[in-house]
Amino acid sequence: GIQVEQSPPDLILQEGANSTLRCNFSDSVNNLQWFHQNPWGQLINLFYIPSGTKQNGRLSATTVATERYSLLYISSSQTTDSGVYFCAVGSSQTGANNLFFGTGTRLTVIP
Amino acid sequence: NAGVTQTPKFQVLKTGQSMTLQCAQDMNHEYMSWYRQDPGMGLRLIHYSVGAGITDQGEVPNGYNVSRSTTEDFPLRLLSAAPSQTSVYFCASSYSQSGTGLETQYFGPGTRLLVL
Numbered sequence: 021g022i023q024v025e026q027s028p029p030d031l032i033l034q035e036g037a038n039s040t041l042r043c044n045f046s047d048s049v050n051n052l053q054w055f056h057q058n059p060w061g062q063l064i065n066l067f068y069i070p071s072g073t074k075q076n077g078r079l080s081a082t083t084v085a086t087e088r089y090s091l092l093y094i095s096s097s098q099t100t101d102s103g104v105y106f107c108a109v110g111s112s113q114t115g116a117n118n119l120f121f122g123t124g125t126r127l128t129v130i131p
Numbered sequence: 132n133a134g135v136t137q138t139p140k141f142q143v144l145k146t147g148q149s150m151t152l153q154c155a156q157d158m159n160h161e162y163m164s165w166y167r168q169d170p171g172m173g174l175r176l177i178h179y180s181v182g183a184g185i186t187d188q189g190e191v192p193n194g195y196n197v198s199r200s201t202t203e204d205f206p207l208r209l210l211s212a213a214p215s216q217t218s219v220y221f222c223a224s225s226y227s228q229s230g231t232g233l234e235t236q237y238f239g240p241g242t243r244l245l246v247l
Contacts, residue, residue: 021190024173051234063221063238106173110234117162117181117227117234118189121173 022047022109026122033097033129041092041125043107051110052083053119054092058103066092066105097129132157135239137222143245144212152207152242154222162227162234163205167191167218168241174221180205181227212246219243 023046033039045052054066067074067081069090074081078097083090094101104126108119138153156163164179166189176189180199194216196208205224209216222239 053234053236055238061219061241065235065237068235108174115179117225117236118164118176118179119174119236120190121166121175123171123173 021114022049022111022120024107024109024120024122026105026107026125028125029123030126031128033127035097035099035129035131037097038093038095039097039127041094041105041107041127043090043092043109043122045088045090045107045109045120047088047111047113049085049088049109049111051116051119052085052090053108054081054090055106055108056101056103057106057124063106094127097127099129099131102127102129134158135222135224135237137220137239137242139242140240141243141245143247144209145247146213148212150209150212152209152220152222152244154205154207154239155203156205156222156224156237157203158224158237159202160224160226160237161202163199163222163224164189164236165195165197165205165207166221166223167216168221169218177207177220209244212244214246217244217246 071085104124108121110116165177166174178197180186225236
């Protein structure tokens with residue numbers, strides 16, 4: 021399968037601060053998604069972004085497929101941003117819908 | 132739309148017991164899958180299906196069976212539960228049209244399983 025490494029593993033922020041989460045992957049992919057797992061365990065899709073840049077409110081993501089990494093930016097963080105952020109990838113060789121997950125970045129936003 | 136639903140939310144089993152975890156989606160998605168999430172690890176794919184009547188193994192299929200008789204339902208069966216199968220199980224669904232962005236996956240709320 022595809023190896024996915026996320027950094028940092030843990031991140032503590034003061035409310036209002038900005039952060040960048042990184043995802044490195046070991047092979048070419050044609051599917052890359054970022055998920056947020058909230059403290060209740062629900063997984064919410066944030067971005068489908070196998071290449072390029074997307075923005076959704078205070079969140080944005082960039083994937084540089086040729087260099088095999090993706091970045092998730094969180095600006096003006098809020099306590100509701102707390103949780104674990106997962107990067108997941110898929111390729112046509114393994115089935116684009118079959119996702120390989122990283123171990124996540126646990127974000128804690130302090131009021 | 133209810134999205135992806137899973138039952139039960141929580142289950143305790145004894146070693147050797149069997150059970151079925153239910154998953155249903157009402158979005159007419161062709162692709163459905165089961166993942167398990169263990170502490171400190173990301174999700175790992177157990178089995179998946181690209182349509183009714185078609186299933187295949189993922190990364191960690193041993194000890195689990197699946198079937199897909201309808202587009203909506205994708206149950207996961209534990210044949211003889213073991214403590215190593217204690218985990219949180221997530222079902223997911225999406226369209227299976229590669230390269231279109233429709234692979235965006237929607238996850239159910241999870242089933243927390245404890246095997247004693």
